[in-house]
Each structure stands twice: as C-alpha cells, then as structure tokens.
Amino acid sequence: MSKVTKRKHVMNEALWDDYELPKENQSIVKVLKSKGNNLHEITTPTGEEYLVSMPTKFRKNIWVKRGDYILVEPIAEGDKVKAEIVKIMNKDSIKYYKENNLWPKEFEDSKKENTNDDDDLFVNTNRKPVVTYESESDSDSDSPEDSDSQSDGVGDK
Incomplete structure (x- = not known):
C-alpha cells in the first residue's frame, strides 16, 4: 500500500464520518x-x-495539539500510559455528541461555540497591528475650523 493510500485510510478511520457513539x-x-x-x-x-x-x-x-478533544480507550499495561487514542474529535463530531447528550458537562465551559470562527485563522506576527485612535474632545474639532478661517497666506493678494 502506498503512503498516500495509507494516509487516506488512516484519516478516514481516525475522523469517522459515520459518527459512532463511544463504547462503554x-x-x-x-x-x-x-x-x-x-x-x-x-x-x-x-x-x-x-x-x-x-x-x-x-x-x-x-x-x-493542545486543547483538542479525543476519544481514548484504556490499556492494561503500564502505570503512566493508561490509554490509547481511538479518535480525534472534530467540530462535527463534538456537535453530534452534544446532540446525543454524551458530551461531558465539565468540557462545556472550556469549549465555547463561536459563530465567528476567527480562532482558526493564522495571525501574522511579522506585521504590526494597525491601531486607530479617535479624539473625543470637542475642542480639538473646533481648532482646525478656526485656523481655516484665518488667512493662510495663499491667494490673499
């Protein structure tokens, strides 16, 4: 089996599009x-x-990566390593588990659902963010008008 074929089968098995419920x-x-x-x-x-x-x-x-949710199955051997990964949860499988009331309530608060999924966007750290400031004082807005009413020296002759 080629690497590409193996990767395709492994990805399908790990992500399960059929949304099986977890075993006991x-x-x-x-x-x-x-x-x-x-x-x-x-x-x-x-x-x-x-x-x-x-x-x-x-x-x-x-x-x-850190913060991902996974489905694990316990293993008998070992003191430190107590389980093995069976499935990596994606947004669709998490939603399916919540609909079937299988999602742990302790994880509800830590994974808030965003309608605006900007968390997945890459942030470019090579450029400085643009920050704009708005002036709230009325005296600043009056001073340029006063200076415009005064002669600027062009076309006054």
Whole structure:
C-alpha cells in the first residue's frame, strides 16, 4: 500500500464520518500537552491527568495539539500510559455528541461555540497591528475650523 493510500485510510478511520457513539469503555478527554514520543498528557472530565499513546497507524499521519478533544480507550499495561487514542474529535463530531447528550458537562465551559470562527485563522506576527485612535474632545474639532478661517497666506493678494 502506498503512503498516500495509507494516509487516506488512516484519516478516514481516525475522523469517522459515520459518527459512532463511544463504547462503554471509551471516554472523551482533552489534550493538555504533548510529551514527545507520541505521548500526550490529557485530562478527564473528573480532573484526572495521565498519559495516552498515539497508535502506530496514526503516527506521521495525524497531529494532535493542545486543547483538542479525543476519544481514548484504556490499556492494561503500564502505570503512566493508561490509554490509547481511538479518535480525534472534530467540530462535527463534538456537535453530534452534544446532540446525543454524551458530551461531558465539565468540557462545556472550556469549549465555547463561536459563530465567528476567527480562532482558526493564522495571525501574522511579522506585521504590526494597525491601531486607530479617535479624539473625543470637542475642542480639538473646533481648532482646525478656526485656523481655516484665518488667512493662510495663499491667494490673499
């Protein structure tokens, strides 16, 4: 199987367009940070923090960043690594889980829904932002009119 074909199948499996509901042993968690070696530190709705591993088939094909929500399945071996990633949640799957009342209430406040999705836009840090100031004093607006009524020296002859 070529790399492109493998990546296509892995992406489809990880993102699931069919919106399956989680099984009883699977849980929804939030990624806190990446620890390297395909390990991610997560937090559960109850506040417990531990490491989860990225399956071999997802490596170099799917990336997980801080703040993402994932579906994990517990693994028996290991003290520190307690689960393995099954699915990376996208906006559509989160919406589907909320409609079926499966979304943890503890994650409701941390992921506010925006109608204006500017959070996904790239911010160019190479340019300084343009800041405009408006003058609120009335005396500033009167002074240019007074200076216009005075002679400026052009065409007075």
